[in-house]
Amino acid sequence: xxSTTAGRRSGRLRRGSLTPEAIVAESLRLLDTEGADxxxxxxxxxxxxxxxxxxxxxxxxxxxxxxAIADRLIEEAMTGLAAQxxxxxxxxxxxxxxxxxxxxxxxxxxxxxxxTTRRPAEMRIVNVLIGAVLEAGFSGAEAARMYRALxxxxxxxxxxxxxxxxxxxxxxxxxxxxxxxxxxxxxxAEYPHTWQIRDDLAGVTDDDIFETILALVMAGFxxxxxxxxxxxxxxxQVPPGTTP
Amino acid sequence: xxSTTAGRRSGRLRRGSLTPEAIVAESLRLLDTEGADxxxxxxxxxxxxxxxxxxxxxxxxxxxxxxAIADRLIEEAMTGLAAQxxxxxxxxxxxxxxxxxxxxxxxxxxxxxxxTTRRPAEMRIVNVLIGAVLEAGFSGAEAARMYRALxxxxxxxxxxxxxxxxxxxxxxxxxxxxxxxxxxxxxxAEYPHTWQIRDDLAGVTDDDIFETILALVMAGFxxxxxxxxxxxxxxxQVPPGTTP
DNA sequence: GACCCATAGTCAACGCCTCTGACAAAGCCT
DNA sequence: AGGCTTTGTCAGAGGCGTTGACTATGGGTC
Numbered sequence: 210x211x212s213t214t215a216g217r218r219s220g221r222l223r224r225g226s227l228t229p230e231a232i233v234a235e236s237l238r239l240l241d242t243e244g245a246d247x248x249x250x251x252x253x254x255x256x257x258x259x260x261x262x263x264x265x266x267x268x269x270x271x272x273x274x275x276x277a278i279a280d281r282l283i284e285e286a287m288t289g290l291a292a293q294x295x296x297x298x299x300x301x302x303x304x305x306x307x308x309x310x311x312x313x314x315x316x317x318x319x320x321x322x323x324x325t326t327r328r329p330a331e332m333r334i335v336n337v338l339i340g341a342v343l344e345a346g347f348s349g350a351e352a353a354r355m356y357r358a359l360x361x362x363x364x365x366x367x368x369x370x371x372x373x374x375x376x377x378x379x380x381x382x383x384x385x386x387x388x389x390x391x392x393x394x395x396x397x398a399e400y401p402h403t404w405q406i407r408d409d410l411a412g413v414t415d416d417d418i419f420e421t422i423l424a425l426v427m428a429g430f431x432x433x434x435x436x437x438x439x440x441x442x443x444x445x446q447v448p449p450g451t452t453p
Numbered sequence: 454x455x456s457t458t459a460g461r462r463s464g465r466l467r468r469g470s471l472t473p474e475a476i477v478a479e480s481l482r483l484l485d486t487e488g489a490d491x492x493x494x495x496x497x498x499x500x501x502x503x504x505x506x507x508x509x510x511x512x513x514x515x516x517x518x519x520x521a522i523a524d525r526l527i528e529e530a531m532t533g534l535a536a537q538x539x540x541x542x543x544x545x546x547x548x549x550x551x552x553x554x555x556x557x558x559x560x561x562x563x564x565x566x567x568x569t570t571r572r573p574a575e576m577r578i579v580n581v582l583i584g585a586v587l588e589a590g591f592s593g594a595e596a597a598r599m600y601r602a603l604x605x606x607x608x609x610x611x612x613x614x615x616x617x618x619x620x621x622x623x624x625x626x627x628x629x630x631x632x633x634x635x636x637x638x639x640x641x642a643e644y645p646h647t648w649q650i651r652d653d654l655a656g657v658t659d660d661d662i663f664e665t666i667l668a669l670v671m672a673g674f675x676x677x678x679x680x681x682x683x684x685x686x687x688x689x690q691v692p693p694g695t696t697p
Numbered sequence: 698g699a700c701c702c703a704t705a706g707t708c709a710a711c712g713c714c715t716c717t718g719a720c721a722a723a724g725c726c727t
Numbered sequence: 728a729g730g731c732t733t734t735g736t737c738a739g740a741g742g743c744g745t746t747g748a749c750t751a752t753g754g755g756t757c
Contacts (some may be wrong), residue, residue: 249743357661358666359666368569400579506717
């Protein structure tokens with residue numbers, strides 16, 4: 210951070226002041242603090258201490274800027290990524306990294322989750338994931354399907370969580386309240402199953418939910434994998450090799 | 454449909470013309486045909502043959518209207534929903550229904566995916582899903598976690614797909630092209646695993662991907678279920694009962 | 698050092714958006 | 728018929744994305 214965090218116009222800005230990197234960084238800062246609604250190109254220009262339209266000299270449109278932000282997020286999520294000794298850990302690691310970054314920048318993530326920019330950061334994670342799928346013993350079209358399923362799953366989940374976290378706090382509050390109050394007072398006759406676990410619904414955390422679905426996906430992945438992973442860590446959780 | 458599909462202003466509109474139902478229906482029609490960018494309250498008012506600001510008499514804000522649209526989508530997805538004989542089929546059925554509806558109304562779905570309105574339609578599906586989880590032998594806090602994981606998974610996936618389908622056709626085109634061209638010409642030394650299955654990546658369809666991830670989730674669900682499902686349909690796919 | 702010129706930053710403006718407040722017609726209730 | 732609430736209409740405030748004309752700036756050239 211630092212550099213051009215300053216604000217308040219005084220004179221004209223010096224020539225090299227607005228670099229694409231600085232603009233993306235300030236965009237992220239604005240999105241994190243103000244949310245998606247508070248993010249406009251005029252505001253961004255003013256936050257940079259420049260003219261409301263200055264950003265258009267570096268990005269041809271708001272969408273163009275969003276793509277740069279999307280790539281920046283993927284880079285942030287995947288710095289230091291490498292294949293783990295066990296392919297199960299590799300896949301789980303990718304999913305957790307993406308989720309952590311998206312949760313840290315919800316507004317930016319919500320706006321850019323479904324925008325895939327074929328840039329180096331993305332290519333790297335794709336390669337790592339495909340590597341894990343191949344190690345699991347899949348090949349050819351089946352490996353391609355499996356990779357797409359896993360990759361899209363991570364993106365969809367992290368994007369969904371980010372979209373929720375990007376809502377106004379009051380709307381999030383209302384949603385949480387539904388679990389703690391509305392469902393607690395649910396009608397027994399009409400919704401008997403919900404009634405049965407009404408006390409347990411409120412205590413579920415985001416992390417619980419994520420780790421549960423991730424465990425399901427990974428368990429399914431292992432069950433279907435032609436080649437078992439040799440880890441002692443994962444040994445015995447599921448009986449090896451039944452379905453091809 | 455029908456009723457006020459007419460357009461072209463002439464005189465003043467009669468009094469009961471603009472019902473909430475008609476407004477939601479026309480919103481959906483507009484979103485389906487024009488996309489999210491072409492959906493504004495002025496346009497909606499004109500499409501209804503009324504004043505550009507007329508909708509504000511029935512919905513206090515655009516967001517308020519979006520909530521109504523979200524609920525309408527859930528209703529559409531879940532009409533006729535009922536528990537299947539086998540709880541595996543129940544869960545899979547929910548997921549497929551939601552996905553089908555969201556794909557049919559991508560723009561509307563993308564805007565409203567993360568907005569959960571605690572209305573009857575939603576309560577019904579929640580109850581059905583929890584019923585399936587209980588049937589699988591889960592109980593208490595574990596059942597709550599499992600339900601949230603499955604439910605949020607469906608919503609995240611369907612929402613993610615809708616968000617992609619809601620993009621401009623040219624952006625979707627660009628994304629598809631990445632799989633068919635960019636990844637086909639990937640550098641062997643830098644991304645060896647991707648290179649290995651480069652020919653297979655383009656042939657993967659949306660349905661392939663969805664059915665693959667759904668199969669993974671369901672396989673994981675079955676493996677972890679305390680009580681096996683008695684179906685002959687699902688028999689033998691996974692050896693029953695190893696991990697509690 | 699004087700000149701040139703591409704370009705980064707500025708400014709004014711267009712059209713569209715969300716949303717508000719004042720107003721008028723329409724239907725209900727007595 | 729008179730009054731009251733509701734519903735549709737209208738004018739407008741303030742913001743956004745984007746464009747085209749302008750103007751200062753700083754690097755390259757002689």
